[in-house]
Amino acid sequence: MYCLVINSGSSSIKFQIVDPASAATDEPLASGLVEQIGEPSGAITVTINGEKSREELEIADHTVGLKRAFELLDANGVGPTQLEFFAVGHRVVHGGKLFSEPVLIDAQIESMIEDLIPLAPLHNPANLDGIRVAREILPDLPHVAVFDTAFFNHMPPAAALYAINNEVASEHDIRRYGFHGTSHEFVSQQVPKVLGRDPEHTRQITLHLGNGASAAAVHNGRAMDTSMGLTPLAGLVMGTRTGDIDPGIIFHLAREAKMSVDEIDTLLNKKSGVKGLAGVNDFRALREMIEQDNSDAWLAYNIYIHQLRRFIGAYMIILGRVDAISFTAGVGENDVEVRADALADLELYGIKIDPERNAQRSSDPRVISTDDSTVKVLVVPTNEELAIAQKAAVLTQA
Structure with missing residues (x-):
């Protein structure tokens, strides 16, 4: 069926x-x-x-x-x-x-x-x-x-809530909801299978890197934190979205640039991120520009990697111990340099990528860290459609 x-x-x-x-x-x-x-x-x-x-x-x-x-x-x-x-x-x-x-x-x-x-x-x-x-x-x-938000619904209050007025937040349902949850949940369930670990004793960081991008900290199968917030605009630098910025920038643009709410919305969601910095949001095109020594492309890439490393570091602290870090989605599954640069020079923390394994192309979940890497690094292709079908089967007892 x-x-x-x-x-x-x-x-x-x-x-x-x-x-x-x-x-x-x-x-x-x-x-x-x-x-x-x-x-x-x-x-x-x-x-x-x-x-x-x-x-x-x-x-x-x-x-x-x-x-x-x-x-x-x-x-x-x-x-x-x-x-x-x-x-x-x-x-x-x-x-x-x-x-x-x-x-x-x-x-x-x-x-x-x-x-x-x-x-x-x-x-x-x-x-x-x-x-x-x-x-x-x-x-x-x-x-x-x-x-998409379901996986993050039961995050700890310290991770889920913003430090704004309680009454305002409650009245307008303001909290960190997170997105890409079906993907993060699916990938985090595959990792213990690949590693032969008990999922109830696995702490991991999942990185969904596509045109939209998000990170999640998963503790024994439960989401502890995620980078996206009330909307998918927050967190990592993305193809056309800013990721995290100082909220004061919005007020500054409204007051000084006389931009409307809709204009700012369009700027931050559709004209920023890698595209806003380099003019393209496809990482294959960005890579070609970098190889041609395009300074805008190189800057966009460095900002992207810097923000990604910030979240990885933060989630390592939140989890206390990390057993695995996994990359998924279009960029995460296919861009060798993004994976290498995101985890470069972290040997002190037990993270060692094997360059040959990282360079291999495969549609199968695979480990790309060295055998002696304390933290295992994986590429795990996501399959949100299969995850949805499996959840539908459980609910309907098919």
Whole structure:
């Protein structure tokens, strides 16, 4: 039996057909992307058993896009009318304080997700669109919401709360929620398996480094701290986001540059980070610029690494003892130099990367530290879709 996993964005829908019993590195049976929803020219790309096909058409809304995607799957024998699905799993970015576990979706849950839109105005509305469309098209299947913030819901109060007025924080639900939780949880569960350790006695730092980036401190399977906060803007330097900055910069820009709240929001979320410093946010392009001695690219890279090392150091102190540090997501899994530079000159702390192991390319989880490294360093490919399918299977007892 299979799970249909849906990740709905404002103008796109990603989906996969996943067997929850698959290995972490297995390819899904089918996957697809509906893009440019609401634009004059859209497209649907479907990949089945490694074979890719693409159809260009106008996609008026999410309903049109998802229905057509299902028709293409049906035409290839892997759609809802041919395969036996046990559930539809939905990625939902923000669960607020309400959701710390996956839930079966009904009208009340939809309403609760809608109530959380002020905390994630760019993400939850799109996630909700995907839920409503899929429930309409596939009404006889259980639909499961899996929340990005859930893994961090029970962090210690010292890590979760900000030092601002209690009444204001309580009234407006201000706290550190964290994001990429499905990825951090999945990777942190894989690490003990790779190392042959008891997960209940493993302290680790997980580094999800993609265009969005976050770090987490995980103590015996539980999140103790994370770099993102009320929103995904906080923490590490990212592709287009600033990461942590002095909040006074916002007031300064409003007063001195006469920028509006929306202009500052756009600046910090979409025009900053590596892109704001170097003009590109793809690390492959950044690497090419560095090799050409571009000073802006080199500065952007150094700021990125400096901030990453700050969080690694902080989490080493918070955990007290670190058994493993793992890299995941696009940059973490593929950029050899980022991994080496992030953990350079830390032999005193028992961290030693093996250059040959680090340079190897593989889709499998692997150790890249030396045999005598006290702290094991790993590359662990993330698989959020598989994680969502597995959580849906547990909830529906499939």
